[in-house]
Amino acid sequence: MGQKTNNLHTFTIDKDNIKEGLISLFDMDEDYNGGNGDEYWEFSDQKDEDGNLISLAVLEGFKTEAERFVYDIYTYSHSDGVLNQEQCIASTLYKVQACHGSHSEQFTFVIVDTGPQFIVAVSYLT
Numbered sequence: 001m002g003q004k005t006n007n008l009h010t011f012t013i014d015k016d017n018i019k020e021g022l023i024s025l026f027d028m029d030e031d032y033n034g035g036n037g038d039e040y041w042e043f044s045d046q047k048d049e050d051g052n053l054i055s056l057a058v059l060e061g062f063k064t065e066a067e068r069f070v071y072d073i074y075t076y077s078h079s080d081g082v083l084n085q086e087q088c089i090a091s092t093l094y095k096v097q098a099c100h101g102s103h104s105e106q107f108t109f110v111i112v113d114t115g116p117q118f119i120v121a122v123s124y125l126t
Contacts (some may be wrong), residue, residue, distance in 0.1 A: 004105075004125040004126065005125065005126050006123060006124075006125055007028075007104070007122075007123065007124050007125070007126055008121070008122070008123050009027075009028055009121070009122045009123075010119065010120065010121050010122075011024055011025060011119070011120040011122075012117055012118070012119055012120075013089065013117055013118045013119075013120060014116065014117045015085060015116055015117055015118070016116070018074070018083075018085050018088060019070055019071075019074055021089075021118070022070040022073065022074065022088060022089065022092045023064075023066050023067055023070050025089070025092050025093060025096055025120070025122075026064075026066035026069070026070075026092075026096060026099075028096055028100075028122065029096055029099050029100060032064065032065040032066045032069065032099055040065070040099070041055040041056070041057055041065040042055065042056045042057075042065070043055050043056065044056055044059050046059065056068060069092070069095050070092060073088055073091045073092050073095065074088055076091075077091060085118070086111055086113065086118070089111050089118060089120060090109075090111065093107075093109050093120070093122065096122075097124075100124070103126060104124040104125060104126050105124065105125050106123075106124055106125045107122070107123075107124040108122070108123050108124070109121060109122040109123070
């Protein structure tokens with residue numbers, strides 16, 4: 001059994017700018033926020049002028065896959081007309097966990113509502 005590294009991240013998410021805060025949660029996974037290119041993004045069957053597949057994010061007008069994920073989560077969480085911000089954060093963290101896949105384990109998080117913002121602590125092993 002090899003050694004594991006405990007990763008601890010903290011985030012502050014302003015309630016007035018929830019979407020940007022949700023996107024920032026993907027800073028834990030550079031593969032989806034553009035830091036490592038688009039290797040792990042979902043692609044359409046359409047190709048650009050050079051013959052490369054076009055990502056769904058680009059087709060839908062987003063700069064990164066993280067933005068596309070957050071838009072879907074935000075829209076779904078807002079579908080009944082009331083936005084549950086804490087549920088948006090939890091859903092986004094579950095998506096980050098899914099994106100990590102087998103790369104990490106024991107992914108846990110705590111969300112604390114401080115009034116004008118949320119404090120989010122995330123821990124996982126790699």
